[in-house]
Each structure stands twice: as structure tokens, then as C-alpha cells.
Amino acid sequence: MSKANKAYKFRLYPNDEQALYFANCFGCVRFIWNKMLGDKIAYYEETGEMLKVTPARYKTDFPWLKDIDSLALANAQMNLDKAYKNFFRDKSIGFPRKAYTTNNQNGTVQVKDGKLKLPKIGWIKIKLHRQIPDGYQIKSVTISQEPSGKYYASILTEYESDIPDITPDENTALGLDYSSPHFYVDSDGESADMPRWFRETQKKLAKEQRKLSHMKVKGANWRKQKIRVAKIHEKIRNQRKDWQHKRSRELVNAHDIICVEDIDYKGMAQSLKLGKATNDNAFGQFRAFLSYKIAEQGKRLITIDKWYPSSKLCRHCGNVNKDLTLNDRTWVCPCCGETIERDINAAINIKNAGLAMLSA
Numbered sequence: 001m002s003k004a005n006k007a008y009k010f011r012l013y014p015n016d017e018q019a020l021y022f023a024n025c026f027g028c029v030r031f032i033w034n035k036m037l038g039d040k041i042a043y044y045e046e047t048g049e050m051l052k053v054t055p056a057r058y059k060t061d062f063p064w065l066k067d068i069d070s071l072a073l074a075n076a077q078m079n080l081d082k083a084y085k086n087f088f089r090d091k092s093i094g095f096p097r098k099a100y101t102t103n104n105q106n107g108t109v110q111v112k113d114g115k116l117k118l119p120k121i122g123w124i125k126i127k128l129h130r131q132i133p134d135g136y137q138i139k140s141v142t143i144s145q146e147p148s149g150k151y152y153a154s155i156l157t158e159y160e161s162d163i164p165d166i167t168p169d170e171n172t173a174l175g176l177d178y179s180s181p182h183f184y185v186d187s188d189g190e191s192a193d194m195p196r197w198f199r200e201t202q203k204k205l206a207k208e209q210r211k212l213s214h215m216k217v218k219g220a221n222w223r224k225q226k227i228r229v230a231k232i233h234e235k236i237r238n239q240r241k242d243w244q245h246k247r248s249r250e251l252v253n254a255h256d257i258i259c260v261e262d263i264d265y266k267g268m269a270q271s272l273k274l275g276k277a278t279n280d281n282a283f284g285q286f287r288a289f290l291s292y293k294i295a296e297q298g299k300r301l302i303t304i305d306k307w308y309p310s311s312k313l314c315r316h317c318g319n320v321n322k323d324l325t326l327n328d329r330t331w332v333c334p335c336c337g338e339t340i341e342r343d344i345n346a347a348i349n350i351k352n353a354g355l356a357m358l359s360a
Contacts, residue, residue, distance in 0.1 A: 004161035005139070008132055012116065012143070012151035013125040021121050022143060022151065025068045026098045029076045032058065032065065036080055050084070053077075069119045072100040075140075099144035109138050109155075116141070116153055126153060135159055147230035164298040168256035168358070175259045175351025177310065177343050180277045183286075185343035187351040192247065197239045198280040205232050240282055248289040256299045259354025260287055262306045302354035310346040310353070314338065 014022060032055050043051035055073035059065045065073065102109065102119055110117040116126040118141065132138075136157040144152050175187035183194040198205075208229050215222040251258060265284045287301075294301045304310070312324045317336040324331060329342050 002161050002163075003158055005156060005158055006136070007154050007156045008130065009152055009154045010116070010129065011127040012153050013127070014151055018121055018124055019151070021068075022145065025072050025100045025143070026145065028065055028068050029072055029100045031062075032073050033076050033080055036077065037084070040080075040084060069100070069102050071102040071105075071119065075101040075103070099142055101140055101142040103140045104138045109141050111138070111155070116155075118143070132157060133159070146234055148227055148234045149230075150234070161296075163296065166256070166298045168300050170257065170355055170358075172255045173257035173259065173351055173355055174251065174255045175347040175349070175354065177347035177350055178261065178263055178281075178283050179343050180281065182343070183281055183283065185347050187344070187347040189344050191343075194243055194247075194281065195239070196280060197236045198276075201232060201236055205229070208232060240280075241285070244282070244286045244289055248286060248293055252290065252293045252297060252299065257302065257354065257358065258290060258294060258300070259302045259304060259350045260290070261308065261310060261350060262303045264306065300358065302357055304350050304353050304357075308350075308353055310349040311342055313345075313349050314340060315345055315348050315352070316340075 035058060036053055036055070039053060040051045043049070055065065055070070055077055104110075108117070108119045111126070111128070111132060114126060114128055115123040117123050132155070136159045139156045139158050141156070142154040144154065146152065173187075176184045177186075179185050179191070182191040184192045186192075208225065212222065212225045212229055215225055263283075265278055268278050291301050309320050312321045313319075314321065314333040314336060316338045317333060319333055319335040321331060321333065324342075330339065331342065332339050
């Protein structure tokens, strides 16, 4: 038995007073983040060293920081320290616009009778669309607000993990080749064909965005229209996420071994003129769903190196077709003469490479 973590996300329904408290928390956390970051940068430019500072240092000059949960500020400091250390490695690291995290200390965070208890605010109505299992201990909770105005609580739990000790059956192995038009094609020749919610909603979204562009910025109608646009984006994200959760569960239940490629999807979106399709597919999110679901069952997700020539490698004779282009969906191997369907061939090669890695 070992300790494991699992998060549950629920919709929150705060009253006006609680919503005001959340707004204060979001503002204070953002303030302390920016203030500490500015001081760290100034200190580094002056001394060449990293400044060690805590939120307590600022509470004398800014006493209103005492009105919110101190753990929200402490977690902001931890996030900032991590982001600051990683800054030169990944400059995209940032902080969510409207969110804060607090920890459970001696029952300060609880879920009971359809309500969530938080420090300094008490009980808030929550939509428990699923139950947190008995024996799961709440470690922390992150409160966030979407651009649509909806509030959510992401509850991190810790539990005793009893992962099954199984020997993966290679006969149930499956390879997945990312496909822009089909989402993925597997080694059995099946295409996922995830619905394209963004493209289906694109005309409606464009219409609402045009209305927004013609309104006075930050006016009352502008704010209402901005929420309408945000709700469309949110619905698309939720539809995509729901489909990917269900499909990843089906795959994990049916297969002991799943093999995928380690593709840089952000780079692909920027370099191959496939930005809209790649971002709409969100295959990286799908791979993350596969990863934690398959780990919970003691099965294996094997990631193949992104430079592995899965599409160019003939699975029959092992010849690499270096002249293959992205537009070549079907090709004939110059060595063995086999006619090859590009996506299925790549998925089978990914599966074979994954099994070879597992054997090694």
C-alpha cells in the first residue's frame, strides 16, 4: 500500500457575500504575487542573488492582506518560488488569473451535506455530482473562477493506493498515432473521429465576437457580451473534455498496454499550419487522461520518442522512406512493394516500438 493523490472538481454556488470574499482573495493573491515578483527581480538585478521573502513582510504596509486566508498567500509564495526558479527554462509559466489555494488543517476544509467548508468563509453550496470515497483525506482545495463567472473548487485528496500487481497482456496492446483529421488512428485500423465542436460552433462564436468588438470597452453591455463569448468557449471545452474522459476510460478498460508518441503539440500547431485543428483536438490533454487512468489500474502507458520515424518506417520490411511528405497518405514501399496506409502503419509501428521498450 502506498499514498496517492486524486483531485475532484465541483461547481460552487457562493452567495453575494462569499463571492465578494473570493474576489478579495483573488485580488490579494495576485497583488502579493506581483509585489513579491517585482521585489525579487529588483533584488536579483542589484545583487545577482535570489531574494527570500514571505507574505508576512507585506502585511504591515498592506494590512488588508490580513482579511483573507493566510494559506492562500502562502501558496501564492510557493507557486511564485517555483515559477521564478523555472523562469529561464520556461517563460510561459505564469499564475492563473482568478484562483487561490488553501490547505486543510485540522478540519478547516470539509465536504458535508452538499456544502464545502473553507477557512474564514464557512460553508458554501457545492454541486457534488460524484462522491469523494470514504477514507480519502482532503489535503487542499483550489478555488477558481472561469471567465464565464462560474466558480469551481478543485479538491485534492490523499488515499491508500492499492494498485493491482498485474502482468500486462501484450495481446491487448494498442498503438495510437495522432491524426489531425481523425484525432487518432489506432493499430487495429480504427479512427477515433472526435466531434469538432469548435468548428461546429465557429460561426456562432464569430457572430458573438463581432458584437463584442463593436461595444464600448468595459461598458455594461460589453461585460454581458464578454460573458456570452466566454460561455461558448467554456461549453466547447466541456464537450471536448467529457468526450476525452469517456474515450480514455474505454481504452484503458480494454487494453493493458497503450503506446503513444511524445509529440510537441504546441510546436506542431505553430509550424505546420495546423494550429486550429491541433488546438481543437487537445491530444495532449487526452494523453494526460490516459496516463492517470491507466496508472490507477496497474497497466502501462508507453511513450515513444518523438523522433521515432513511425510514419516513414515500413512495418513489413523495416525500410525508412525518407522522401515521404505530409501529403502522402498512402505510399508503396520501394523495397518490398507493399502498399501502406500511412496512419495505420504509424500506429502499428508505435505499438511495436512500445512493446520492444517494455521487453527491454
